[in-house]
Amino acid sequence: MKKEKVRERIVRVASDLFYKQGYNSTGINQIIAEADIAIGSLYNHFSSKNDLLQAYLVKEEVNWFEGYENSTSNISEPREKLLALIDYRKKLQQTSKFAGCHFIKIVSEIGEGNPSVSGFARQHKEKQKDLIKTLVTEYGAQGKLSDIDFVTENIFLLIEGAVVTSTISKQNDSFDQVKKIVQGLLP
Amino acid sequence: MKKEKVRERIVRVASDLFYKQGYNSTGINQIIAEADIAIGSLYNHFSSKNDLLQAYLVKEEVNWFEGYENSTSNISEPREKLLALIDYRKKLQQTSKFAGCHFIKIVSEIGEGNPSVSGFARQHKEKQKDLIKTLVTEYGAQGKLSDIDFVTENIFLLIEGAVVTSTISKQNDSFDQVKKIVQGLLP
DNA sequence: GTCTATATTCCGATAGAC
DNA sequence: GTCTATCGGAATATAGAC
Numbered sequence: 001m002k003k004e005k006v007r008e009r010i011v012r013v014a015s016d017l018f019y020k021q022g023y024n025s026t027g028i029n030q031i032i033a034e035a036d037i038a039i040g041s042l043y044n045h046f047s048s049k050n051d052l053l054q055a056y057l058v059k060e061e062v063n064w065f066e067g068y069e070n071s072t073s074n075i076s077e078p079r080e081k082l083l084a085l086i087d088y089r090k091k092l093q094q095t096s097k098f099a100g101c102h103f104i105k106i107v108s109e110i111g112e113g114n115p116s117v118s119g120f121a122r123q124h125k126e127k128q129k130d131l132i133k134t135l136v137t138e139y140g141a142q143g144k145l146s147d148i149d150f151v152t153e154n155i156f157l158l159i160e161g162a163v164v165t166s167t168i169s170k171q172n173d174s175f176d177q178v179k180k181i182v183q184g185l186l187p
Numbered sequence: 188m189k190k191e192k193v194r195e196r197i198v199r200v201a202s203d204l205f206y207k208q209g210y211n212s213t214g215i216n217q218i219i220a221e222a223d224i225a226i227g228s229l230y231n232h233f234s235s236k237n238d239l240l241q242a243y244l245v246k247e248e249v250n251w252f253e254g255y256e257n258s259t260s261n262i263s264e265p266r267e268k269l270l271a272l273i274d275y276r277k278k279l280q281q282t283s284k285f286a287g288c289h290f291i292k293i294v295s296e297i298g299e300g301n302p303s304v305s306g307f308a309r310q311h312k313e314k315q316k317d318l319i320k321t322l323v324t325e326y327g328a329q330g331k332l333s334d335i336d337f338v339t340e341n342i343f344l345l346i347e348g349a350v351v352t353s354t355i356s357k358q359n360d361s362f363d364q365v366k367k368i369v370q371g372l373l374p
Numbered sequence: 375g376t377c378t379a380t381a382t383t384c385c386g387a388t389a390g391a392c
Numbered sequence: 393g394t395c396t397a398t399c400g401g402a403a404t405a406t407a408g409a410c
Contacts, residue, residue, distance in 0.1 A: 006393090022296055024211035028386060038395045039387085045393095049386065100295060104351055108287060108295030109209055121355050153364045154345075161348030164291055168308050177340045193375090215404060225377045226405085232375095236404070 007045045010035050015056045019102060023053060023109055050114070053106075057120050060102045065127075067092070078138040079186050082155065083179060085132070089159055090175035093166050100167035104160075129156045139186060151185055158182065194232045197222050202243045206289060210240060210296055237301070240293075244307050247289040252314075254279070265325040266373050269342065270366060272319070276346055277362035280353050287354035291347075316343045326373060338372055345369065 013035040017026040028049060032039050046052045071091070072084045099105070103121040110117055133152040140148050158181060162174035200222040204213040215236060219226050233239050258278070259271045286292070290308040297304055320339040327335050345368060349361035 021300065022211065022298070024209065025297070025300065027384075029384080038393095040389090040396080041394050043387070099298065104291075104355070105295040107355055108292040110212070111209070111286065113208065113212065118355065118357075122357075125352065125355050150364075150367075153361070154368055157345050157348030157352060157361060157365065158341075159348070160351050161344030161346070164347050164351050165312065165344060168291070168294055168305065168312050170305075170309075174340070174344060177337075178344065180337070181341055214402070216402080225375095227378080227407095228376050230405070 006037065006041065010037065010042060010045060011052070011055045011059055014052050015059055018053070018056050019060075019096070019099060019105070023106060053114075053117065054120075057103075057106070057117065057124075061120075061124050061127075064102075064124075068131075078135040078142075082132065082135050082139070082182060082186065085135075086159060086162075086175055086179050086182065089163055090166075090172055093163065093172060093175075098167050098170045101160075101163050104164065125160075129153075132156050143187070145186075154185060155182055193224065193228065197224065197229060197232060198239070198242045198246055201239050202246055205240070205243050206247075206283070206286060206292070210293060240301075240304065241307075244290075244293070244304065244311075248307075248311050248314075251289075251311075255318075265322040265329075269319065269322050269326070269369060269373065272322075273346060273349075273362055273366050273369065276350055277353075277359055280350065280359060280362075285354050285357045288347075288350050291351065312347075316340075319343050330374070332373075341372060342369055 010031070014026070014031050017031060017034070028039065028042065031052075032042050035042075046055070068085065068088050071088050072081050075081050075084055093100075103124050107118050107121045112118060129152065132155050133148070136145070136148050136152045136155070139145065140151075145151060158178045162178045165174045166172055197218070201213070201218050204218060204221070215226065215229065218239075219229050222229075233242070255272065255275050258275050259268050262268050262271055280287075290311050294305050294308045299305060316339065319342050320335070323332070323335050323339045323342070326332065327338075332338060345365045349365045352361045353359055
């Protein structure tokens, strides 16, 4: 259907701009120009700019998990899947030229100015942590692991730290460091 | 001098607003209203809004290190100073209602739209890491530590991860977790 | 140096023709 | 549904009186 294609193009263009320029620095006029549509068409599909923001968050969350699944579909060992998660975040940083995590970024920009945004980001990070916990639990069931929650939180915090650090330093060293640490955590 | 007092008040008001609302969401009109000055006075002290931003960054960096010195002036042991650093970041998050790190926040908001900002943030984080490295080195000279750079990077990444995680979750659990991990890293 | 008034541009959002 | 034209307001910054 043509209607859906227009809507998808709007979300794609807006998402790129929100991510690279920031939400507040991206104007409606720029979105419609790059999507090559009229402003009336945009407001026919979205009631407001905030509506577009919600679609952006949903799209990026789906992309994140789909991207991880795609890059680990041929891996079965939980330990390798955890290490692949580090590689995945590293790759995301490289391909985006160190633009950072979508959700950390949007919370930093509008924070409490939009409670639904921070709530969405919080849930997204919980899902990421759940993913790690599932893999750590699976790994712990095989060999021996002193404290699953301890290791889970440790890995999660290290990865988040590496993402923000690489965003600021524009280098990927941190991920290699995290990988070495995590390898030590999973003997 | 009265001239300097006005300038300081401008920077103080602008800094609060930049931090809590975001840079782009804070208008010149709001700054002059809360500082109780005329717009002509503001542009007599600062050539542009970007000029105010630079003053904001300098002020927050000074505040950061002064605040850490003040809260650790009575501590001499390097291990305790490292643990106090975690408490310091935790306290900053509590008092700011989990508004996050000033520098991660501003880079997330304007990123590459202003190279001097990301450069300043990068240097600031380097200084933080240097502070940790100095303390780890001092600690390593006493007892035994396998790899100083390894431990330094590990602590640094964990703290950064805890800051962003607590900013999103609006809880301080992560810092307690980091403290336990770091205690294990420094036997 | 501080003030008021204003210039200019851009913002998000709406109205109505087709 | 897509379009053009435009609204009302807020943005940064400037001009000039005092």
